[in-house]
Amino acid sequence: MQFIDLKSQYAALKPAIDAGIQRVLDHGQYIMGPEVAELEQRLAAFSGAGHCVTVASGTEALLISLMALGIGPGDEIITTPFTFAATAEVIVLLGAVPVFVDIEPDTCNIDATRIEARITPRTRAIMPVSLYGQVADMDAIQVVATRHGLPVIEDAAQSFGAAYRGHHSGALSTLGCTSFFPSKPLGCYGDGGAIFTSDEALARACREIRVHGQSQRYLHTRVGVGGRMDTLQCAVVLAKLGRFEWELGRRRALGARYHALLQAEPGVGLLAVRDDRDCVWAQYTVFVDERDRVQKALQARGIPTAVHYPRPLHLQPAYASLCCSDCCPASVRASQRVMSLPMSADLTEAQQDEVVAALREAVAAVATPEVA
Ligand SMILES: *Cc1c(COP(=O)(O)O)cnc(C)c1O
Numbered sequence: 001m002q003f004i005d006l007k008s009q010y011a012a013l014k015p016a017i018d019a020g021i022q023r024v025l026d027h028g029q030y031i032m033g034p035e036v037a038e039l040e041q042r043l044a045a046f047s048g049a050g051h052c053v054t055v056a057s058g059t060e061a062l063l064i065s066l067m068a069l070g071i072g073p074g075d076e077i078i079t080t081p082f083t084f085a086a087t088a089e090v091i092v093l094l095g096a097v098p099v100f101v102d103i104e105p106d107t108c109n110i111d112a113t114r115i116e117a118r119i120t121p122r123t124r125a126i127m128p129v130s131l132y133g134q135v136a137d138m139d140a141i142q143v144v145a146t147r148h149g150l151p152v153i154e155d156a157a158q159s160f161g162a163a164y165r166g167h168h169s170g171a172l173s174t175l176g177c178t179s180f181f182p183s184k185p186l187g188c189y190g191d192g193g194a195i196f197t198s199d200e201a202l203a204r205a206c207r208e209i210r211v212h213g214q215s216q217r218y219l220h221t222r223v224g225v226g227g228r229m230d231t232l233q234c235a236v237v238l239a240k241l242g243r244f245e246w247e248l249g250r251r252r253a254l255g256a257r258y259h260a261l262l263q264a265e266p267g268v269g270l271l272a273v274r275d276d277r278d279c280v281w282a283q284y285t286v287f288v289d290e291r292d293r294v295q296k297a298l299q300a301r302g303i304p305t306a307v308h309y310p311r312p313l314h315l316q317p318a319y320a321s322l323c324c325s326d327c328c329p330a331s332v333r334a335s336q337r338v339m340s341l342p343m344s345a346d347l348t349e350a351q352q353d354e355v356v357a358a359l360r361e362a363v364a365a366v367a368t369p370e371v372a
Helices: 006-027 034-047 058-068 086-093 138-148 200-210 231-262 291-300 329-337 349-367
Strands: 051-055 076-079 097-100 123-127 153-155 175-179 193-197 214-216 284-287 338-341
Touching: 006 034, 006 231, 034 051, 034 193, 034 231, 051 058, 051 200, 058 086, 058 153, 058 175, 058 193, 058 200, 076 086, 086 097, 123 138, 123 153, 193 200, 231 284, 231 349, 291 338, 291 349, 329 338
Parallel strands: 076 097, 076 123, 153 175
Antiparallel strands: 051 193, 175 193, 284 338
8 A cells, every 4th residue: 555646646647647748848848838827827716816826846935935025034933843844944044033833732733822922023924834734723823913914824735725714725824835746635746836825016026036036037136046847847737637626525535534433443543623624634644652663563564654743843953943842842742643644535445444444453552561
């Protein structure tokens, strides 16, 4: 069994993907070809944001968004330590300082009630992460942001397609950033990403920054980066849009089915999904004690698992100076207990039953003391 089954997805979409790639090879516009604008239009329409700017990766989307907001040395950005390193990395790269706020223990998303206490005169933005495919509490975050005149950047790398109070992830904040890394809910066959915004001036800034700050060819009105998404990758995402809604439906259904099957399982904690939103399960993640032993037992039965993430950022060597070691206890506890199970739109119910049966046995086995 594969942790994320991209082969079945390719088999289902092969004619559309192959034809899309062939079209690019035929017209030869590998950089900023027609597929780039077409994808941006399709994704803007899907998300409900006014503008979509494709970029080289999810990391680049975050970096360019911060640059478009003029973030620089000494600025403070409030974010969560329980995320992939890219979220904090781009802040530090610009000379700014990530200010870590702890998570809600049951959703693993930033605890909006703890944000206001961390705002200082140097705070310039709030950057929540919609972890595992469930949007953070964006309305509560927006209330605090509005009170302090701060922009909000959603790290939606894991949540593209998710809904929150009737709106789509990516279109819930000043800027929304997603990733098309192959294993994300909407992936390409390499690196790619996108920025969403309904602010015309910010969209223009992002477009300029992704091509070295050019407002016209060889007129560099600002400092930028080489941050374009290439035409071939846009063609792959366009082809994948063909069954994206179906895939989202499958992900939601498989997530609900995992939940139902594991609900009463002693020793397995489930992620909470709030009533006003859904989860597209970029990762189907549970909480277990004795995680190493559970993972090994599953591996012995051919069930791959992963940990997102084994160490919160404030305890990583590169970021440890930013926070006292006991400042985010819920993030530390989550990092010790989270474990992700196989999840993709093409996972079958039979495979899912196999995962659940193996997990049940593994958890029961580690709960009984080891015999010497
Ligand atoms: C994947 C991911 C990123 C980075 O995306 P890339 O496309 O790999 O650069 C950033 N933040 C989170 C939460 C992610 O999961």
